[in-house]
Amino acid sequence: MQVKNLLNMTKRTQHLRLLLLFALLLVLVVISVRFLRPLFQPAMFRIVTCKCDFCKDAAAPIDSTGELNDLNDIQLEHAQIGGLKHPFETDSDFQAALDSLLQNNILIYVEDCRYFKVDDLYHSHPYLVPEAVNLLKDIGVEFQKRLKENHLKAYRFMLTSMLRTDQSQYQLRRHNRNATTESAHCYGTTFDITYNQFWDGDDPVYPPKVRAIFTQTLIAMRQQCRFLIKREIHQSCFHMTVVVCKPGLADSTKQIMP
């Protein structure tokens, strides 16, 4: 009888130990997912920036609308508030300052990821302010969510222009009549996304339904005042400027310069 009791107790202790081990493993998994997951994101997404009520708390005035027709003046106003204090005159000035801009998280290098692809850039540089990179991720997440709801693959969109210097803006003006003298692209807040081409892995695709879903995504996010946007017919792209929160509401306390 005593031996049987002893055996039962040993079994119970073993069960208890297993249960404790399991609970410990569960806690470890939760901690890993919570804290380590951000480390598996591309470095460009690791800087968290503002998340406010953009229609109410934007650094410059903006109204909610479903129209994709924000003119250059208002895009420029938001770019000057949310981006580089002074645009770079030449590409060599920009290259000379680049290391410091990156080290201080003033600009972020933008590269291909699961949400978008970066086109070969001839008149701009693949760098944006963190808020704009954060926005690109949010557009990608929302776009792919809507694709999934429509039983479509996780297509990627493509960026065709980002940061310009006065010099690259001048060169572009000789090719493109939409390129104005003073461009929001010079502040690191503004980018172009083509609406003509999407990507299935590394293959370009042109399904009209995907384009329609992408446009719906942008309309919904424009209604939330996440960006300013204009459909550029001649360039087949959306010209977009990120909206940033009022300084006191931004998560990051970085000083925007130079």
Ligand SMILES: [Zn+2]
């Ligand atoms: Zn543009």
